[in-house]
Each structure stands twice: as C-alpha cells, then as structure tokens.
C-alpha cells in the first residue's frame with residue numbers, strides 16, 4: 569500500500585479477485601469456498617498462524633511464487649491506461665494481494681488487504697519487501713528476529729487505508745467495482761457509502777454478486793472485455 573495515495577479522486581475503482589482470474593490467479597469463492605484446496609479459515613486468520621505457522625507460511629510462499637509466474641491481463645492494462653489519462657482523478661482500491669495492477673503500470677493503488685510481496689515483523693512491527701520465501705524463516709532486517717509474516721490482512725484484522733478510502737468514496741463522482749463477490753466487508757459496503765454521497769455506481773462482474781442490487785448499473789462479462797470497454801467510454805473513445 570502507498571500511504572497518502574488516495575486524496576479526492578473523481579473515480580474510485582474497487583477490484584477483487586475476478587480482475588486477476590484471467591491472468592490465472594484463482595478467485596476465493598468460485599471453487600466452492602475453497603482457496604486452492606484450503607479452507608480460508610485454515611490459512612487466513614491470526615489464529616491459524618498461531619496454531620500452525622508453517623502451513624500458513626507454506627501457503628503464502630506458494631502463492632507468492634505463483635503470482636510471480638503470471639502476467640497482468642487487458643483489464644489491469646486498461647486501468648493503468650486510465651490512470652495515465654486521469655492521474656490523481658483515479659484511485660484503485662484493491663482487495664487483491666497480488667501486484668498485477670502495479671505490473672500493468674498503475675501507481676495509485678491502495679492494497680486494503682495487504683500485499684504478498686511485503687512482510688511484517690511480528691516482533692518489531694516493521695514492514696518491508698518480502699525477501700522471498702518466509703519458510704524456513706529469514707531474519708527481520710530491522711530487529712534480527714525470525715518472526716516475519718506476510719503483510720496481508722487476515723480475517724479479524726483491520727484492513728489498511730480505511731480512513732483514506734472513506735474520504736475518497738465521499739468525494740468521488742463514480743464508483744466502479746470490478747470482479748468482487750461482495751462477500752467480505754467493509755469493501756462490500758463501499759458502494760452504499762459512495763452512492764449515499766451521490767456517486768454514480770457501476771458493477772463489472774462475470775456473474776451477479778451479493779451486492780449487485782446496490783449498484784445503479786451492473787454489466788456481466790469477463791473483466792478483460794468489460795474493463796477496456798468501460799475505460800474507452802470514460803475517455804470518450806470509440807471502439
């Protein structure tokens with residue numbers, strides 16, 4: 569996450585696992601509540617980490633390696649292109665812990681659920697770039713303890729940047745959610761906040777989500793097609 573990135577943009581885009589699906593990153597809920605064969609509660613809670621840190625580390629190490637081997641798709645590229653035109657008037661808030669937005673060229677990205685590529689030291693709380701695999705356990709560059717954990721937000725933990733996001737949602741003219749099921753709060757409630765403050769709301773998703781009824785407009789289809797088409801619309805381009 570880049571602190572202070574949010575400001576008061578005209579457009580806030582919220583992305584979820586669906587935007588990375590066509591890059592080959594599995595979504596969370598499309599496989600019957602399993603996350604690559606693991607129950608989410610077994611790998612994404614502080615309790616799971618306390619009980620069995622090696623399993624949790626192994627899981628995130630595998631995901632970090634998997635994400636390194638895939639590439640951004642046209643949906644990520646279209647949002648990076650939109651940022652090149654709009655600058656500070658666009659903010660991407662992502663629930664994704666991959667770095668595909670950045671690799672496509674986006675710079676104004678707020679990772680509310682943390683980042684696979686970052687680590688946090690349980691001993692001294694310092695945060696830094698991941699030095700590669702966290703198993704068997706590299707030492708913290710700051711305090712020397714071998715207590716690094718992925719800098720991702722687990723269930724029961726506070727997402728990053730919520731104050732900044734609230735300011736952006738209250739200020740924006742348009743709120744667009746891409747590829748998110750609306751199953752996890754507070755992100756699922758952003759559409760209500762934005763529309764309460766008068767923003768137009770649009771959902772782009774492969775299928776109807778739990779929050780579809782809250783949007784003024786919902787378009788169904790793959791992100792790799794819907795997002796470039798929407799960006800063209802915003803920029804007044806013809807296809």
Ligand code: APR
Pocket residue numbers: 583584585586587589590595596597598608663664681746747748749750751752772773774775776777789790791792
């Ligand atoms: N294009 C557009 N949308 C898609 C595509 C696609 N190609 N493929 C799947 N989707 C949609 C699905 O229809 C679904 O609504 O993406 C959504 C994925 O939903 P989830 O797997 O629940 O992912 P997400 O909403 O990002 O999950 C939120 O839950 O487990 C936590 O912290 C984790 O950030 C995650 C949060």
